[in-house]
Amino acid sequence: MRRTLPAATMALLLALTSCTTAGPSGAPNSVPDDMPNASRQDAAQAERTMASLRRVDDLPLYEMTYVGAYDPTAGTDATPSSPFGCSLFVAAGDPARPLFARNFDWDANPALVLRTDPPDGYAAISLVDISYLGVGADPTGDRRLLDAPLLPFDGMNERGLAVGLAADDAATVRADPGKPTVGSVRILRLVLDRAATVDEAVAVFSRHNLDFDGGPALHYLLADATGASAVIEFVDGELRVERGTGGWQALTNVPVAGVSEQRRREDHRYGQIAAALSRAGGVLDATAAHRVLASVRQGHTRWSVTYGLRSGEVRLVTATGGGERRYQLPMS
Incomplete structure (x- = not known):
């Protein structure tokens, strides 16, 4: 995990999770805590969503199924305060079994496994740090959870498209006035809802400006059911795409676009992952992938997860050490 950003900067991390919908003063609009601004549900759908919430381990980790529609461009009042670490990789050496894996390294916050199936987008499973919603360790009855679809930190949709993020201190963005601006976590929701490959x-990234103001800049790993993968980075203000080759691709907190593989492997976690994937020829099942994730776990790793990009199987282990949880996303 990289802790190079000053605390004062991190206190302003609102832009990380919100679209730039501004009020008269130019500050992002806010809504009362009892009036979720993402939900486009009727009352019955909202109640069914809240009723589906259940605690499943002592992280604490919760599960919830979101029923009905939401506006993926609505704002939130999240105020996270620490930089991301994270380790991610795609193992696609066996085209019949491509796999996306990630460690989420972060503060000790509650998390949520969220199922969504919007009427105008793809069904997905994603993981959310619900502290970004202002929600505490016991979210029972807290209707701010109805904004949870807006903040996926990683996830996979029914077409086998997966995405995750990590800090990249070197990234910079340059706004195009002809494009809408979206928060740098929110873009994951747009990808999961709208992209199959x-x-x-x-293309979703290319159609938007990303807002890194006030928080850690990010880069992203993408993969799909064909085994294709790519890293999205922002170099000198411009979007760069680094395509995966050789059956695998990895991402930690060092830039990869235009950087030699030898230089990338100087990063300890990247080097560990790259060595394991090279030995395996990019062929790993979920059990083996979790062993690789375990080898690069940090003291602040909150969850380790694998997504089967063709099988729809999700395997999740949290920092509690309480065993593996499995989920199945029906694939289309």
């Missing part, structure tokens, strides 16, 4: 996901 890596190319389509890259």
Whole structure:
């Protein structure tokens, strides 16, 4: 995990999770805590969503199924305060079993496994740090959870498109006035809702400006059911796409676009992952992938997850050490 950003900067991390919908003063609009601004549900759908919430381990980790529609461009009042670490990789050496894996390295916050199936987008499973919603360790009855679809930190949709993020201190963005601006976590929701392939996901990124103001800049790993993968980075203000080759691709907190593989492997976690994937020829099942994730776990790793990009199987282990949880996303 990289902790190079000053605390004062991190206190302003609102832009990380919100679209730039501004009020008269130019500050992002806010809504009362009891009036979720993402939900486009009727009352019955909202109640069914809240009723589906259940605690499943002592992280604490919760599960919830979102029923009905939401506006993926609505704002939130999240105020996270620490930089991301994270380790991610795609193992696609066996085209019949491509796999996306990630460690989420972060503060000790509650998390949520969220199922969504919007009427105008793809069904997905994603993981959310619900502290970004202002929600505490016991979210029972807290209707701010109805904004949870807006903040996927990683996830996979029914077409086998997966995405995750990590800090990249070197990234910079340059706004195009002809494009809408979206928060740098929110873009994951747009990708999961709208993209079936890596190319389509890259197009979603290309259609938007990303807002890194006030928080850690990010880069992203994408993969799809064909085994294709790509890293999205921002170099000198411009979007760069680094395509995966050789059956695998990895991402930690060092830039990869235009950087030699030898230089990338100087990063300890990247080097560990790259060595394991090279030995395996990019062929790993979920059990083996979790062993690789375990080898690069940090003291602040909150969850380790694998997504089967063709099988729809999700395997999740949290920092509690309480065993593996499995989920199945029906694939289309």
